[in-house]
Amino acid sequence: MGELLSGAQILCRVLVEEGVDTIWGYPGGAIMPFYHALPDVPEIRHILVRHEQAAAHAADGYARATGRIGVCVATSGPGATNLVTGLATAQMDSSPVVAITGQVPRAMLGRDAFQETDVVGITLPITKHSCLVADVTELADRMREAIAIAREGRPGPVLVDVPKDVQNQKTEYREPDPRLTPGASPGSPEALADPVSQAARLIAAAERPLLMVGHGVILSGAYDAVRQLAEKTGMPVITTLLGISALPASHPLHLGMPGMHGEVHVNRAIQRADVIVGIGLRFDDRVTGNTKGFAPRAKIVHVDLDASEIGKNVPVALALVGDARSVTERLVTAVAPRGCEAWLAEILGWARPPADSYRGDLSPDAIVAGIHAAAHDRCTIVTDVGQHQMWVAKLYPYGRPNTHITSGGLGTMGFAVPAAMGVKLARPREDVWAISGDGGFQMNMQEIATMVQERIPVKLAVFNNGYLGMVRQWQQFFHGKRYSATPIWSPDYVKLAAAYGIPGWRVDSASELEPVLARASVAEGPVLVEFVIEQEANVFPMIPPGATLSEPIEAEPAVGVRE
């Protein structure tokens, strides 16, 4: 006879079994049995957030920083629906987030009970897996299965919805059956030997080969293999937004980021390449621009764990379906040593400094350089979404793998502040900067209270230009400078910091950067630094929506309206 446990105790027990030590959540009526059981589980630290969206983002940040699952908990109804943006963010960026939601008792299901919502239905398209567990005897196995699904293959979020009465019911607890491999998907694709040799032959025969690496390289830890492949072949390397930090920015073969805000020479290299080896990226529209004109001369070799990504956005000459690390290691063995010196020199010859549209003293370049200098590269940068995200992605000289964390696919404003809490708990011995614009920061700035209460010393940076900057830039370029609903007022951030009891500084000029960042760097708790930047600074270059990578805007265009 096994131990008799309640459903709530089983949830906790499975989390401990799975090695979970930190969870993020917010209690409420339908999840109260779980919170009643939690204090008896010292292995798990619970972080009380101020909004459930932050719980999902924090769990996501924790998962991205550790490679393990991140867990968030919410009650039924509004608690559960508040998780939605965080789950969709995790889905788009392949992050293994496990959400546990309370649900109204089974007898109340479908009766529009207080705080009842069909969260399993709501999250169907934005999770890898979701289920309502109506039988307590199945709860342990369903939780284990959900966690396995979140982790295996291409990671992604899952949601387990547990009615309150199921949390209270008791049943015999069964240890996991080691014979079972829950969640194993049938027919998981594997790379074949033949395509690896074909890829090696394509690389050997290419005159202008390129290596494009994405988030899959970070997820699989393929950094060394990618560097070896680049160095053995001399192929120049491009890193997508989520692939940044897969190769040190200082590496001589590293070109930078492609796509909508990629440098002109990077995008031109794509357009001129004859072979592109894409590893762990999905050729999304922000990378390709108009796919009809993407890499017109290139044969594309696509390495991806997810067979459904092959040929989804761009035609692929050769597919290698498998884990980025193992396939790349096999490629390293298969390729013949070669160099691409002339091709690299040609690309670098196209490089030119970006248009200097900055009229103020405190440029994004100076701020990013200042943060890097203060942190001595012992830090992880978590960015929000918008202009600052692009400036940091392009300018920060990342030296170590997986030190750049951002919301890529969904582009979730408000991500940085809560996600940085998760990253900080995962990496307590290094600085974690959450860099936001004044728009995104105000979406989740309530989490400063969480940082204070739970002693999570995230360093907060706000690029304040008084606008929703990226939307304003589009309005300037494509909508006749009609700044509709983009001017945004901010509170006094120094006073806001004081209200939360943390140090806060406002930086108005470049001369203040070094002393303020030095003080922020040595502060022990959370800090907030506001950077007051030029209101109408733009991110250059920019590929207009619908255009190809060959059509960059490199300086402020004439005012007009683009359909």
Add this chain to the structure above:
Amino acid sequence: MAYALSLSVDQDLLALGRAVGELRRRNLKVSAITLGPGADAGQARLTVIVDADEGTVEMAMRKLLKVSGVRGATREPQ
């Protein structure tokens, strides 16, 4: 062109919902959809007639094979 997609799906509404949702989000033109017993216990056979080009159907099939609860999928031109 019309294709018959034949899916082996876990016999529960959640798995069916996920499978049909994958077709719905692609806005595919569906002219028939039927559900019957599957070859194995606990499995159902979902047959969907869609009107789409081969590339679209191929991408939909790959996505369907990723869906939790979908155990297999085949397609036949009609």
